[in-house]
Amino acid sequence: xxxxxxxAVLCALVDNKLQSKKLEDKxxxxxxxxxxxxVVDESLSKKLRKRVLSIVNASDVVPHLSxxxxxxxxDLSIFFKKKEEKSKxxxxxxxxxxxxxxxxxxxxxxxxxxxxGPELRVPGRVLYMR
Numbered sequence: 001x002x003x004x005x006x007x008a009v010l011c012a013l014v015d016n017k018l019q020s021k022k023l024e025d026k027x028x029x030x031x032x033x034x035x036x037x038x039v040v041d042e043s044l045s046k047k048l049r050k051r052v053l054s055i056v057n058a059s060d061v062v063p064h065l066s067x068x069x070x071x072x073x074x075d076l077s078i079f080f081k082k083k084e085e086k087s088k089x090x091x092x093x094x095x096x097x098x099x100x101x102x103x104x105x106x107x108x109x110x111x112x113x114x115x116x117g118p119e120l121r122v123p124g125r126v127l128y129m130r
Contacts, residue, residue, distance in 0.1 A: 001034075001035045001036060001037055001062045001063075002037060004033030004034055004035060004036035004037075004054070005033070005036050005037050005039035005123075007031050007033060008031055008033055008036060008039060008040065008048065008052050008054070008123040008124065009039055009040070009123075010031075011029065011030075011031035011048065011051050011052055011123075012040065012044060012047070012048055012051075012052075012123070014029060015029060015047075015048070015051055029051055030051055030052070030053070031051060031052045031053070031124070032052075032053045032054075032055065033052065033053070033054045033055065033122075033123070033124075034054075034055050034056075035055075035056060035057060035060050035062050035063060036054045036056070036062075036063060036122050036123065037062050037063060037065055037122070038063065038064075038065065038066065038120035038121050038122050039120060039122075039123060040120065040121055040123045041119070041120065041121065042119065042121055044123070045121040045122070045123050045124060048123045048124040049124050049125050051124065052123045052124025052125065053124055053125050053127060054122045054123055054124050054125065054126045054127070055127050055129060056122060056126055056127065056128050056129065057128075057129050057130075058128045058129060058130050059130075063122050063126075066119070066120065
């Protein structure tokens with residue numbers, strides 16, 4: 001998934017270099033991704049249609065993620081951690097670490113702008129498979 005996003009972004013960078021050197025019609029450059037997450041804005045996604053094909057399983061959650069949704073999912077994960085049977089002392093140590101981690105995570109989330117920035121898209125032409 002993320003490898004496809006990296007490949008698509010690299011394809012965009014190479015394509016940009018080819019255009020600046022007037023070589024875009026002389027070099028065959030294409031990229032096919034599978035389950036790529038949204039990594040580019042709408043205008044770059046449109047520019048990449050001739051170079052990038054993103055194949056997406058319609059029920060795959062990764063291509064539909066947004067930074068805002070990822071924040072919400074990680075917030076939920078804090079509350080649904082699996083508890084194992086451990087000694088009282090070990091549980092107390094882990095609870096203390098978890099509370100510190102939760103506090104730090106929530107503090108970082110509050111500092112991170114959730115609704116700002118461009119809306120990200122899956123790059124290029126997108127083929128949805130069922």
